[in-house]
Amino acid sequence: MHDNVKRAVTTYPINDLLASRWSPRAFADRAIPTDVLGSLFEAARWAPSSRNLQPWHFVIGERHRDPDGFARILSTLVGANKSWGKNASVLLIAVTEPEPENVKGGNTYAYYDVGQAMAHFSIQAMSCGLYIHQMGGFRRDKARELLEIPDQYEPVVSAAIGYLADPSILSDTMRERELAPRSRHPLSEQVYSAKWGQSHPDYV
């Protein structure tokens, strides 16, 4: 099974939810039960945030329960995202509030904290047998207009959520990406000991 090439290759072991997480394009034609999807949003809700401001909001479209809402979000995706995104069970636009009224100078962590919330969301998805694929490729202006997002909020990221399907449903190009191994920079370039550029002897 192609999941083998997707599993993280690590020197130090990591939790299975994290090791087996990846961002697929082949999603099954299957509705997500309301309570299961609810668990994903609870996970995002309980993420940490600077000053507990919780800057995240999510606008969702459910393909099987609300085809019109789903089509609206689908229409904001660009390029290949639209071609495989149509198979997701749920599409989502995450939104942040960079300058809340009561926060002088704005919220420095407005984007960072939405990243945290989406990470919690995606790990809960793994825990429920679901996968998510985050996408930067969507039209922010169109999302704002179609989803009626007020001026003081900013669309951050879009995401497809669903159950895994066989890669054979994809186009040749997308199937190739779907089956490619994942890769990351080595720890030696990510972890420094006590000062910049000084690799840690145990993290190489």
Add this chain to the structure above:
Amino acid sequence: MHDNVKRAVTTYPINDLLASRWSPRAFADRAIPTDVLGSLFEAARWAPSSRNLQPWHFVIGERHRDPDGFARILSTLVGANKSWGKNASVLLIAVTEPEPENVKGGNTYAYYDVGQAMAHFSIQAMSCGLYIHQMGGFRRDKARELLEIPDQYEPVVSAAIGYLADPSILSDTMRERELAPRSRHPLSEQVYSAKWGQSHPDYV
């Protein structure tokens, strides 16, 4: 035990690693084994990122193995963070690269993706019996100088990592915060169906 008031109160169940995660101030005087800390960095390393740019870097100070490196990061913390941060086993500064040379117009997800990586890091910490406490309260200029962070990189967040200790080691003010229940906005204010402001009937 005070952990009871810290556990997330949810309508829909979430994975135990996510439900029991919180940000303590009382850390035990105990070194983190190198391989355990390595698992936390592997988890961050395998987080998703826009165009797989992996914009995150971590500069760490280990209290028991490198007291000088630890003291250097501790000195960048401000206010109360310094008073309880000194008890952490490891202090960390996460750094991002907002404008990589080969990315025209900069990386829109430079902060968002560091948020994701730190979330993966903190969930792996929970999986290893460790807790992390992220802090916006640190001097970025001082961190840049002391840790020799080059101009094209930006310090994003600091974090304390360690094993939980009894809250009795804290000052009265900090102990009160340590024992306070956690709170979040309701799902009705975070999840909208198909358009902004339209709460989902099942997520209230």
